Amino acid sequence: xxxxxxKVSVMYANGEGKTFDxxxxxxxxxxxxxxxxxxxxxxxxxxxxxxxxxxGSPAPYLGIGTMYFDSVRDFGEAFGPNAEKxxxxxxxxxxxxxxxxxxxxxx
Amino acid sequence: xxxxxxKVSVMYANGEGKTFDxxxxxxxxxxxxxxxxxxxxxxxxxxxxxxxxxxGSPAPYLGIGTMYFDSVRDFGEAFGPNAEKxxxxxxxxxxxxxxxxxxxxxx
Numbered sequence: 001x002x003x004x005x006x007k008v009s010v011m012y013a014n015g016e017g018k019t020f021d022x023x024x025x026x027x028x029x030x031x032x033x034x035x036x037x038x039x040x041x042x043x044x045x046x047x048x049x050x051x052x053x054x055x056g057s058p059a060p061y062l063g064i065g066t067m068y069f070d071s072v073r074d075f076g077e078a079f080g081p082n083a084e085k086x087x088x089x090x091x092x093x094x095x096x097x098x099x100x101x102x103x104x105x106x107x
Numbered sequence: 108x109x110x111x112x113x114k115v116s117v118m119y120a121n122g123e124g125k126t127f128d129x130x131x132x133x134x135x136x137x138x139x140x141x142x143x144x145x146x147x148x149x150x151x152x153x154x155x156x157x158x159x160x161x162x163g164s165p166a167p168y169l170g171i172g173t174m175y176f177d178s179v180r181d182f183g184e185a186f187g188p189n190a191e192k193x194x195x196x197x198x199x200x201x202x203x204x205x206x207x208x209x210x211x212x213x214x
Contacts, residue, residue: 007154009171026213047114047210050179060208064116072157101167103154106133 001043001105006069008079009101011061012094014049020062022048024093030065033086040078043068062096072102108150108212113176115186116208118168119201121156127169129155131200137172140193147185150175169203179209 001007012020026046034041045066049059069075079086090098108114119127133153141148152173156166176182186193197205 001152006157011167022213030214044214045108045212046214048213049208049210050113051209053207053209059210060118060206061210064208064210099167100160101156101171102158102160103156103166103168103171105152106129106155107137107151107153 001068003105003107005042005105006072006075007101007103007105008067008069008075009103010065010067011099011101012063012096013099014058014060014062015096018062018096019094020096021093022063025063025065029089029093032089033082036082036086037067037078040069040074041067042070061099068105072104075102108175110212110214112149112212113179113182114208114210114212115174115176115182116210117172117174118206118208119170119203120206121165121167121169122203125169125203126201127203128200129170132170132172136196136200139196140189143189143193144174144185147176147181148174149177168206175212179211182209 030046034044047064049061049063051057051059137153141151154171156168156170158164158166
């Protein structure tokens, strides 16, 4: 992934009573989303939260999915038409409303 | 970056009155931090927040720096001895106390 590309992070915030099924997320949700987004999606990663800065402190996010596109426009064109059905899958693995960060890669 | 590696995100949350000097961050802070961390640092990226899910909505984070290490232990050993002086550079480019996410890459 390189400078100027769009990076979209979907972040599932930790908190009391929050649940996140990592197996479903990794093995079902993400491959399905990737197939919906098609060639516009230039790369994707997923991560599992382990902790924060202070030793033993909880991770701010239980899980984060990251997607890369050539531009924010490409993201919008690929994601927009699928947004509703993608969001409808969330209750199958989490009760968290994700935080979405759209960024430009600068390094 | 591959499955099993440690990913450390340093995230500067947006908010009223929050300031973030992207030029200093990219051209001074990050290269200096990279030199301090040495060979343990396997890769690093930086991003500038553009927005969130709803069109026109503000980015949750003004900037995010991401560092990759072979393991959380490697991160701790490289970052720990330098933590104090790295943190002391923050007021030179921001008034935000960063959110730190330590994760394991699963995809």
